[in-house]
Amino acid sequence: MEEVTRILAIETSCDETAAAVIENGRALRSSVVASQMDMHARYGGVFPEVASRQHVLSILPVVQEALDKANLTLDNMDAIAVTRGPGLAGSLVVGMNAAKGLALGSGKPLVGANHLEGHIYASWLYEAGTENPPEAPGFPLIALLVSGGHSEIDLMTDHLTYQRLGATLDDAAGEAFDKVARLLGLPYPGGPSVQKAAESGDPAAFKFTRPKTDGPWDFSFSGIKTAVLYTIRDLEKAGQPIPVNDIAASFQATVIDYLISKTVDAARAHNVRELLLAGGVSANKPLREAFLKLQNDGFKVHIPKFAYCTDNAAMIAAAGAFRFMHGHTSGLEVDVLPTWPLS
Ligand code: KG4
Ligand code: ZN
Numbered sequence: 001m002e003e004v005t006r007i008l009a010i011e012t013s014c015d016e017t018a019a020a021v022i023e024n025g026r027a028l029r030s031s032v033v034a035s036q037m038d039m040h041a042r043y044g045g046v047f048p049e050v051a052s053r054q055h056v057l058s059i060l061p062v063v064q065e066a067l068d069k070a071n072l073t074l075d076n077m078d079a080i081a082v083t084r085g086p087g088l089a090g091s092l093v094v095g096m097n098a099a100k101g102l103a104l105g106s107g108k109p110l111v112g113a114n115h116l117e118g119h120i121y122a123s124w125l126y127e128a129g130t131e132n133p134p135e136a137p138g139f140p141l142i143a144l145l146v147s148g149g150h151s152e153i154d155l156m157t158d159h160l161t162y163q164r165l166g167a168t169l170d171d172a173a174g175e176a177f178d179k180v181a182r183l184l185g186l187p188y189p190g191g192p193s194v195q196k197a198a199e200s201g202d203p204a205a206f207k208f209t210r211p212k213t214d215g216p217w218d219f220s221f222s223g224i225k226t227a228v229l230y231t232i233r234d235l236e237k238a239g240q241p242i243p244v245n246d247i248a249a250s251f252q253a254t255v256i257d258y259l260i261s262k263t264v265d266a267a268r269a270h271n272v273r274e275l276l277l278a279g280g281v282s283a284n285k286p287l288r289e290a291f292l293k294l295q296n297d298g299f300k301v302h303i304p305k306f307a308y309c310t311d312n313a314a315m316i317a318a319a320g321a322f323r324f325m326h327g328h329t330s331g332l333e334v335d336v337l338p339t340w341p342l343s
Contacts, residue, residue: 005325008077008102009317010063012095013087013115014148015039015046017058018313019066021077025321026136027128030069031307031314034058041188045178052090059098066313074106079329081320084112085337086149092336100332112330113320115311116342117160119145119278121318122304137276137302142267144259144291145342147279148174153217153266154342156276159322162343165266166217173255174281176221180228180251184244194248195284201249206231208254217266224254256287264294276302283309 004023011018020031036054040046067073082099085092103110120143126133142165143154151174152167171179174191181190186197208231211223228251235242267275277291288303295301308314 005078005321006072006076007079007081007111007317007321007324008063008067008074009081009113009313009320010059010095010099011083011115011118011311011313011316012055012059012091013083013085014091014311015051015054016311017055017062018311018316019063020313020317021066021070021072022314022317022321023128025318025325026124026126026133027130028125028314028317029072029128030066031312032062032066032069033312034062037189044182044188046088048088048090051088052094055091055094059094063098063102074102074108077106077108079109079111079320079324080106081111081113081316081324083115083118083316084330084334085115085340087115087338089336089338092338096334096336104332109324109329110332110334111320111324111328112334113316113323114340114342115316116145116147116150117319118315119147120154120156120276121322122278122308122312122315123276123302124318124322125304125308125314138274138300140270140272141274141276141302142263142270142272143276143278144263145278146173146259146281148172148178150279151219151221152342153263155266155270155272160326164341164343165270166215166219166262168219168221169213170220170222171225173219173221173259174279176225176255177281179225180248183225183229183232184242184247186244186248191281191284194252195286197245197248198252198286201243201245201247203249203253205243205246206250208250210254210258216269217262219258219262221255224251252284252286256284256290259287260290260294264297267299273298274300274302278304280310
């Protein structure tokens, strides 16, 4: 019989309580996400203490549901993977302690996973039983990782090997979407509501310049956000209505163009033909379309399925599985790492 490596993964780094089961690092047997979004919407952002207490309530039912959906039990697992960081300390601790308890009780090894690595490994996922699984990303590749807390361009020359070529000097890309949404009076979470408003706006209506950075592959988003703020303020001062959709569309187009051009530059400078998009902002439809279009320029392009763009445990299962298959496990004494860079 074929040898199968099965991992149960837990993710609680922010406001989603999630668990998933994966086989051989890629074939997903189940993925369950309990979102707290409605709870945080009234605060206009994630309220850390509310998040950790909600994780306490949801974690075991979510784990049980993931096992049930996979038609498997803890006994069938080879290891328990869990997000160690980066993320909110109080949220990470809940998932970590649940994973330690399950590892201790079952005698299975524990694997600490990096949340950012998880976002990248989302591109390896497919649902178990898929007839023709997509080809796995190959190396070397350039990863554009854009989430609510991080924005960076990484060169991967092999599995689990990252060289950071550039990163944001201030806000993350997702954070910029969230802040601009707030400026425009659009509801939380900001990314999807800016995208929606932009659908009926003119992306050429306003010109927001792309900030220059010393590092060729670094980003700066706070300048674009401030430009949006001044545009709104000037219109208000002049007693004019705020063209919310046009501003959203112009902002979004500027950010996408900025992200894509830096990624392509970095790939060309390093002679890399494979590109990978990762992180919550990869859920953005026009960004996905622009990234896919790079295939016309001779690049091989990998974007995660929409369901695995924003936080989930499937991606932690994939990253944890590759760590485990490369011989990495963690002792039961491991701590969470709220700040934990990829490279
Ligand atoms: O990866 P993620 O779920 O959480 C972090 O690890 O940070 O990313 C969340 C970020 C938020 O800033 C959210 O506004 C952004 O991803 N986001 C989007 C879209 N969906 C989520 N940004 C732009 N367009 C979207 N459709
Ligand atoms: Zn994330």
